[in-house]
Amino acid sequence: MAVIIESAKGGSSVNYQMIPLSAGLYFVGVPIGTARDITLRALDVLASADVLAAEDTRSLRKLMDIHGVPLGDRRVLALHDHSGTGAQNKLLAAIRDGKSVAYASEAGMPLIADPGFELARGAVAAGLNVTCAPGPSAVLTALALGGLPTDAFFFAGFLPSSKTARRTSLEALRDIPGTLVFYESPKRLGAMLMDAAQTLGPERPAAMCRELTKKFEEIRRGSLKELAEFYENQSVKGEVVVLVDRGRLPVVSEFDLGVALEKALTDLSIRDAVDLVSKAHALPRRQVYQAALALSKGNA
Numbered sequence: 001m002a003v004i005i006e007s008a009k010g011g012s013s014v015n016y017q018m019i020p021l022s023a024g025l026y027f028v029g030v031p032i033g034t035a036r037d038i039t040l041r042a043l044d045v046l047a048s049a050d051v052l053a054a055e056d057t058r059s060l061r062k063l064m065d066i067h068g069v070p071l072g073d074r075r076v077l078a079l080h081d082h083s084g085t086g087a088q089n090k091l092l093a094a095i096r097d098g099k100s101v102a103y104a105s106e107a108g109m110p111l112i113a114d115p116g117f118e119l120a121r122g123a124v125a126a127g128l129n130v131t132c133a134p135g136p137s138a139v140l141t142a143l144a145l146g147g148l149p150t151d152a153f154f155f156a157g158f159l160p161s162s163k164t165a166r167r168t169s170l171e172a173l174r175d176i177p178g179t180l181v182f183y184e185s186p187k188r189l190g191a192m193l194m195d196a197a198q199t200l201g202p203e204r205p206a207a208m209c210r211e212l213t214k215k216f217e218e219i220r221r222g223s224l225k226e227l228a229e230f231y232e233n234q235s236v237k238g239e240v241v242v243l244v245d246r247g248r249l250p251v252v253s254e255f256d257l258g259v260a261l262e263k264a265l266t267d268l269s270i271r272d273a274v275d276l277v278s279k280a281h282a283l284p285r286r287q288v289y290q291a292a293l294a295l296s297k298g299n300a
Contacts, residue, residue: 033107039134180244
């Protein structure tokens with residue numbers, strides 16, 4: 001996700017420290033918007049690493065400049081979706097030669113919808129040291145502000161851009177028992193919300209989180225239908241995270257469960273009846289099996 005770095009006039013008053021870093025790969029969490037959200041450890045790693053790499057070299061250089069972290073004679077190597085294997089191999093070779101390599105995403109935590117994954121996998125496969133100086137995350141910030149349950153969530157990244165593929169992906173996520181988290185292009189926000197309303201259910205609670213930590217931060221909450229109607233003809237700018245609450249399956253009473261089992265048991269074995277009823281009502285098979293046994297004993 002792109003970042004607009006903001007800073008108080010006169011720059012940051014935060015001081016970095018030069019620290020000894022052993023050979024290895026250091027992932028560095030950087031702000032998703034406001035420059036002062038960076039951690040002290042992240043600044044230390046950026047100041048001390050032998051080699052720097054970034055998804056967006058300009059963003060990283062600007063961030064370091066804001067906080068007064070000197071680049072010195074170090075270059076910032078670009079590592080993005082179009083870099084190929086050459087850049088990755090060069091970084092891994094540097095680690096093998098005993099150097100410390102720091103990698104930063106364009107914004108937020110590395111590897112979250114980010115090309116750094118292949119670098120991480122290559123380093124792990126080669127048995128090299130990998131660690132992280134954690135920082136801000138658009139996913140966690142949105143969850144903190146969205147007003148939806150946070151006990152369980154599923155990050156789905158970016159949905160496909162075509163309508164058919166997007167609806168197919170949403171359909172596969174419909175019954176996940178946790179809050180769904182999506183990154184979305186502002187140009188597709190209205191279409192995505194409309195497809196989500198039709199696929200996941202119009203009354204599902206949702207939240208649109210835009211420009212998190214930045215000057216024009218916006219959180220809008222409502223049902224998927226309400227949000228889809230609001231953004232249908234709205235022109236939206238900036239980085240967007242969409243949250244959708246988990247589906248709420250209807251509660252099945254003991255009486256209704258018993259009726260369903262009695263009907264199924266007229267033609268099926270206990271095993272087949274339990275399979276049929278548990279799937280039909282999205283209930284644990286053990287619960288339905290125990291109810292079937294109790295029903296059978298009662299009718300004996």
